[in-house]
Amino acid sequence: MNIGDFNLRQRRISKSLVNRRAREYVEKKPQLKGIIGLYREVFSVQRRMSQRIPDRLPHIEGAQVSSRLQEGKLLLEPEEVEIDLPLLVEMIREIGEALLRKGEKEPEGMRAFLEGIAQETARELVEGYLAGDEDRFNSLAESQPVEPELIYLLLHLSLAPFYWKAAGPLARQADLDQVPRGTCPVCGDLPLMGFLRAEDGLRVLECSRCGTRWGFPRLMCPFCSTTDQEKLGYIYAEEDPNHRLYLCDNCHRYLKVTQGYAGKDEELVLPLEDLSTAHLDLEAEKRGYRRGCRTVFS
Ligand SMILES: [Zn+2]
Ligand SMILES: [Zn+2]
Numbered sequence: 001m002n003i004g005d006f007n008l009r010q011r012r013i014s015k016s017l018v019n020r021r022a023r024e025y026v027e028k029k030p031q032l033k034g035i036i037g038l039y040r041e042v043f044s045v046q047r048r049m050s051q052r053i054p055d056r057l058p059h060i061e062g063a064q065v066s067s068r069l070q071e072g073k074l075l076l077e078p079e080e081v082e083i084d085l086p087l088l089v090e091m092i093r094e095i096g097e098a099l100l101r102k103g104e105k106e107p108e109g110m111r112a113f114l115e116g117i118a119q120e121t122a123r124e125l126v127e128g129y130l131a132g133d134e135d136r137f138n139s140l141a142e143s144q145p146v147e148p149e150l151i152y153l154l155l156h157l158s159l160a161p162f163y164w165k166a167a168g169p170l171a172r173q174a175d176l177d178q179v180p181r182g183t184c185p186v187c188g189d190l191p192l193m194g195f196l197r198a199e200d201g202l203r204v205l206e207c208s209r210c211g212t213r214w215g216f217p218r219l220m221c222p223f224c225s226t227t228d229q230e231k232l233g234y235i236y237a238e239e240d241p242n243h244r245l246y247l248c249d250n251c252h253r254y255l256k257v258t259q260g261y262a263g264k265d266e267e268l269v270l271p272l273e274d275l276s277t278a279h280l281d282l283e284a285e286k287r288g289y290r291r292g293c294r295t296v297f298s
């Protein structure tokens with residue numbers, strides 16, 4: 001089988017596509033103008049900066065890709081991501097500026113943080129972030145003038161383009177149609193949300209960091225892996241059957257899923273879907289469920 005023969009198509013989103021789709025969402029719901037404008041701005045910085053990250057050959061290929069998948073190992077371990085620190089610092093600054101320009105209110109200490117961030121600080125913060133150790137990250141972030149959550153968000157958004165570059169060639173070599181894990185098989189991060197593939201209803205999740213898509217069993221909870229059908233179900237509003245909330249009564253978490261998208265799946269911009277279905281998050285929380293995924297901005 002040749003590279004690219006697998007069925008699951010990865011997303012293909014460009015700046016012009018995101019802009020076009022963003023306008024459509026805002027036309028339908030004018031109250032989303034602010035948050036969608038913010039996403040457009042951040043995406044445009046990420047896209048522009050990503051062009052400065054050199055293409056590299058993937059660090060594993062062919063049989064190694066399949067064997068890592070079979071063993072449940074990540075295709076891209078944290079130490080395998082190559083990060084150009086000066087470029088990362090520039091990215092953090094530019095994304096921070098975008099948040100200041102388009103965000104609702106200015107977070108305390110943000111300007112001071114952006115002005116003061118040095119490569120050495122960035123390196124330490126990235127190490128803490130990549131280690132996935134919340135305490136370590138928070139203790140590193142505490143000496144900074146902004147809240148640790150905001151630094152985390154800035155890093156998440158700024159590292160994404162490095163992950164896109166590395167994840168793309170790996171995802172294209174891997175059979176990701178049926179991967180029974182609730183975190184990204186390439187980089188290990190949480191998904192953003194899911195959609196049902198038009199041709200066969202396969203439930204596809206999309207990584208909030210590297211953007212990889214993978215097929216996940218419909219009869220399993222992505223967060224606690226239960227397959228107890230008594231505990232799993234979905235609901236939707238009568239006036240909007242294309243947006244479902246999959247609820248799990250075992251771990252009390254939920255997943256938002258889009259279905260019936262009329263365009264090509266590759267061009268479905270899930271971050272925009274997520275931002276435009278915030279009312280479903282409120283509904284799920286009202287019913288006592290916690291979000292199992294990340295959001296676009298957290
Ligand atoms: Zn990922
Ligand atoms: Zn669950």
